[in-house]
Amino acid sequence: MATIITEECINCGVCEPECPNEAIDDGTKGGVDIYWIDADLCTECVGFHGEEACQEVCPVDCCIPDVDKKETEEELLEKAVKIHADQDFPALEELTNETSLFRNPERKNADL
Numbered sequence: 001m002a003t004i005i006t007e008e009c010i011n012c013g014v015c016e017p018e019c020p021n022e023a024i025d026d027g028t029k030g031g032v033d034i035y036w037i038d039a040d041l042c043t044e045c046v047g048f049h050g051e052e053a054c055q056e057v058c059p060v061d062c063c064i065p066d067v068d069k070k071e072t073e074e075e076l077l078e079k080a081v082k083i084h085a086d087q088d089f090p091a092l093e094e095l096t097n098e099t100s101l102f103r104n105p106e107r108k109n110a111d112l
């Protein structure tokens with residue numbers, strides 16, 4: 001699942017610099033008046049963090065999984081590898097609770 005930003009967004013901008021994939025912008029790219037996530041670039045932070053970095057910093061908890069865009073851990077890791085062709089990532093079986101939300105039951109959106 002890519003992450004989406006809901007209408008509760010207060011346009012604080014705190015999430016934008018936290019995204020490892022530069023998937024978030026102020027809405028200009030998405031044609032909306034709140035912050036927006038490019039689903040093609042969102043990897044749910046797999047390979048980088050054990051939770052959605054945007055949701056971790058969002059003061060109103062409005063970065064949530066898009067249930068209409070379900071992706072597996074393997075697909076998200078492959079996406080990260082493609083986006084960051086110059087970087088090394090752990091193999092799928094080497095991901096941990098610190099590098100994949102799939103392995104982190106403590107994350108904010110674990111119940112979604």
Ligand code: SF4
Nearest residue numbers: 019042043045052054
């Ligand atoms: S979940 Fe991670 S990759 Fe997706 S938009 Fe948020 S910070 Fe970026």
Ligand code: SF4
Nearest residue numbers: 009010012013015058
């Ligand atoms: S941190 Fe939350 S409220 Fe602030 S811009 Fe990002 S999505 Fe909107």
